[in-house]
Amino acid sequence: MAGAPFxxxxxxxxxxxxxxxxxxxxxxxxxxxxxxxxxxxWFEVLLRLARSPERRLRMSALAAxxxxxxxxxxxxxDRLEAAGLVRRExxxxxxxxxxxxxxxxxxxxxxxxxxxxxxxxxxxxxxxxDADQIATFSELLRLLRDHVNPAAAExxxxxxxxx
Amino acid sequence: MAGAPFxxxxxxxxxxxxxxxxxxxxxxxxxxxxxxxxxxxWFEVLLRLARSPERRLRMSALAAxxxxxxxxxxxxxDRLEAAGLVRRExxxxxxxxxxxxxxxxxxxxxxxxxxxxxxxxxxxxxxxxDADQIATFSELLRLLRDHVNPAAAExxxxxxxxx
DNA sequence: AAAGATTGAATAATCAATCTTT
DNA sequence: AAAGATTGATTATTCAATCTTT
Numbered sequence: 420m421a422g423a424p425f426x427x428x429x430x431x432x433x434x435x436x437x438x439x440x441x442x443x444x445x446x447x448x449x450x451x452x453x454x455x456x457x458x459x460x461w462f463e464v465l466l467r468l469a470r471s472p473e474r475r476l477r478m479s480a481l482a483a484x485x486x487x488x489x490x491x492x493x494x495x496x497d498r499l500e501a502a503g504l505v506r507r508e509x510x511x512x513x514x515x516x517x518x519x520x521x522x523x524x525x526x527x528x529x530x531x532x533x534x535x536x537x538x539x540x541x542x543x544x545x546x547x548x549d550a551d552q553i554a555t556f557s558e559l560l561r562l563l564r565d566h567v568n569p570a571a572a573e574x575x576x577x578x579x580x581x582x
Numbered sequence: 583m584a585g586a587p588f589x590x591x592x593x594x595x596x597x598x599x600x601x602x603x604x605x606x607x608x609x610x611x612x613x614x615x616x617x618x619x620x621x622x623x624w625f626e627v628l629l630r631l632a633r634s635p636e637r638r639l640r641m642s643a644l645a646a647x648x649x650x651x652x653x654x655x656x657x658x659x660d661r662l663e664a665a666g667l668v669r670r671e672x673x674x675x676x677x678x679x680x681x682x683x684x685x686x687x688x689x690x691x692x693x694x695x696x697x698x699x700x701x702x703x704x705x706x707x708x709x710x711x712d713a714d715q716i717a718t719f720s721e722l723l724r725l726l727r728d729h730v731n732p733a734a735a736e737x738x739x740x741x742x743x744x745x
Numbered sequence: 746a747a748a749g750a751t752t753g754a755a756t757a758a759t760c761a762a763t764c765t766t767t
Numbered sequence: 768a769a770a771g772a773t774t775g776a777t778t779a780t781t782c783a784a785t786c787t788t789t
Binding site: 424425427428429430431432433435436437438439440441442443445446463466469470486533534536537540541543544546547548552553554555556557559560561562563564566567568571 | 587588590591592593594595596598599600601602603604605606608609626629632633649696697699700703704706707709710711715716717718719720722723724725726727729730731734
């Protein structure tokens with residue numbers, strides 16, 4: 420084992436990052452599925468739409484803001500449309516493009532889900548990190564995010580949460 | 583939009599967390615694939631084995647330390663075995679169980695991959711966070727990880743990186 | 746009967762190719 | 768010809784059921 424830097428602190432940090440993400444995602448997924456009938460995938464897509472102007476977004480923009488490829492998003496929106504939570508709308512200014520738009524049912528569903536999700540999240544985090552630590556964590560994440568995921572960084576600029 | 587707490591800071595923080603993870607994973611995946619012919623999945627499995635006593639681990643333990651289910655791990659190890667990087671070994675004390683053990687080829691492969699991976703990681707992170715920030719980030723991650731992924735926390739206890 | 750691991754069936758993700766519009 | 772979006776083919780993941788060992 421001599422020679423391989425398996426104990427580099429940065430490697431450990433990234434391992435922690437992956438484990439934390441996995442644990443958090445699992446936790447959230449279970450709760451969302453049980454209490455709201457939403458997968459984490461659907462939750463993320465619906466939340467993006469809910470936070471967008473007119474509650475709609477171009478397919479490509481939505482794909483860029485999620486972990487899905489454009490084809491993956493096409494399929495996801497197919498399913499969301501079949502479930503009545505999202506509707507495709509044509510784009511008048513560019514007939515190549517489509518908007519994915521939240522329906523009223525989709526709006527209700529995501530708002531209820533966000534409330535439950537936030538309750539869970541606060542129960543989970545508030546006992547572990549205090550407000551200062553959360554703020555610090557958020558700052559560090561933003562620095563990293565801006566570097567490794569500039570597409571997401573740009574997408575969040577016009578939003579109220581960018582400050 | 584009045585009523586739904588879409589701008590709760592904790593929600594924003596978790597969004598940042600997901601975006602950072604996605605960006606980092608994408609980045610690492612591309613590089614590992616191109617330079618080492620390893621998927622992130624394989625990299626994680628091989629790294630776990632490399633850091634384990636005798637470079638082997640029970641199937642169920644390995645599954646618990648990755649994002650895979652036990653059946654998912656079975657399939658992954660099938661592929662790793664076909665590629666000659668991992669070998670299954672019977673467990674003398676419990677014939678129900680199997681070890682997944684790193685082969686010599688697997689050991690060489692993961693050591694080379696870790697070196698390249700770390701170079702990339704340092705290039706990526708060192709310009710963004712300083713040593714203190716990385717340490718802080720690591721501490722906060724560990725607090726969260728211990729809470730949301732206790733299985734991973736326990737698994738890391740006997741290792742040198744736990745301090 | 747419970748635990749470790751594997752297998753079959755169903756679902757979903759991606760890449761490359763395709764179609765329409767610009 | 769390039770961009771937005773979709774579709775087909777391939778691959779991989781999970782849940783539930785199964786098999787072996789304890």
